Amino acid sequence: MTAATTEKNATPLPDDAPPIPDDAVMVTVKLLRYNPEQDEEPHWESYRIPSLPSDRVLNLLHYIKWYVDGTLTFRRSCAHGVCGSDAMRINGVNRLACKVLMKDMLSSSGETTLTIEPIKGLPLEKDLIVDMEPFFEAYRAVQPYLKTTGNEPTRERIQSVAERERFDDTTKCILCAACTTSCPVYWSDGNYFGPAAIVNAHRFIFDSRDEAAEERLDILNDVDGVWRCRTTFNCTDACPRGIQVTKAIQEVKRALMFRRR
Numbered sequence: 001m002t003a004a005t006t007e008k009n010a011t012p013l014p015d016d017a018p019p020i021p022d023d024a025v026m027v028t029v030k031l032l033r034y035n036p037e038q039d040e041e042p043h044w045e046s047y048r049i050p051s052l053p054s055d056r057v058l059n060l061l062h063y064i065k066w067y068v069d070g071t072l073t074f075r076r077s078c079a080h081g082v083c084g085s086d087a088m089r090i091n092g093v094n095r096l097a098c099k100v101l102m103k104d105m106l107s108s109s110g111e112t113t114l115t116i117e118p119i120k121g122l123p124l125e126k127d128l129i130v131d132m133e134p135f136f137e138a139y140r141a142v143q144p145y146l147k148t149t150g151n152e153p154t155r156e157r158i159q160s161v162a163e164r165e166r167f168d169d170t171t172k173c174i175l176c177a178a179c180t181t182s183c184p185v186y187w188s189d190g191n192y193f194g195p196a197a198i199v200n201a202h203r204f205i206f207d208s209r210d211e212a213a214e215e216r217l218d219i220l221n222d223v224d225g226v227w228r229c230r231t232t233f234n235c236t237d238a239c240p241r242g243i244q245v246t247k248a249i250q251e252v253k254r255a256l257m258f259r260r261r
């Protein structure tokens with residue numbers, strides 16, 4: 001899908017919009033809109049709406065959808081940085097809309113404009129919604145679940161604090177795709193597994209209870225695997241959970257080189 005080609009004027013607020021609080025400021029939200037039933041290409045539309053410093057970007061999207069244009073389409077669920085469903089490009093960087101506070105976005109010297117686009121590298125479906133299936137296909141390919149052999153144990157699988165600590169960082173992933181869709185290698189080659197799949201492979205490769213590390217390392221040794229990473233750190237910068245994504249990828253590369261953990 002090519003970039004936006006047209007820009008509409010700011011849509012005025014409807015008469016039945018809620019009263020604007022005294023301490024709100026008017027901001028311009030430039031949204032990349034796309035309706036596959038009407039549009040050949042995405043285009044920019046602008047909205048002038050009120051914002052409080054305590055608003056999150058998600059609140060602004062709700063305002064537009066509820067009071068200005070009900071056709072605006074985006075994903076969100078928890079609104080608290082847990083479900084990972086509202087990753088989008090906000091002013092050119094991947095963020096969760098529910099975690100970006102407007103106080104950090106408001107310009108101190110006059111007019112504030114936010115640009116909001118869908119995450120890149122996945123097929124665009126409508127407005128801010130992309131088809132996540134290629135992302136989840138790569139995730140499933142690394143077998144992101146505990147694999148063991150032999151009989152089921154009669155008691156829990158014991159793990160020391162140090163052993164649990166070894167993969168603690170990568171357990172925090174919420175599968176938002178912010179990392180994978182900020183990666184220039186993924187943009188240019190959609191077959192690359194991408195950072196999120198490697199993070200979730202790491203979570204099991206370094207789990208002392210798991211017995212399929214070699215299998216996963218073989219999978220990631222593939223031409224579309226871990227060696228595609230060019231260490232640009234976009235993924236680490238994008239991760240809303242603060243996961244050291246690039247470090248995890250480096251650790252998987254090292255495990256492949258030395259085949260020991």
Ligand code: SF4
Nearest residue numbers: 173174176177179239
């Ligand atoms: S590693 Fe971070 S950015 Fe990537 S999918 Fe998981 S939570 Fe999202």
Ligand code: FES
Nearest residue numbers: 079081083084098
């Ligand atoms: S809505 Fe769930 S993470 Fe933002």
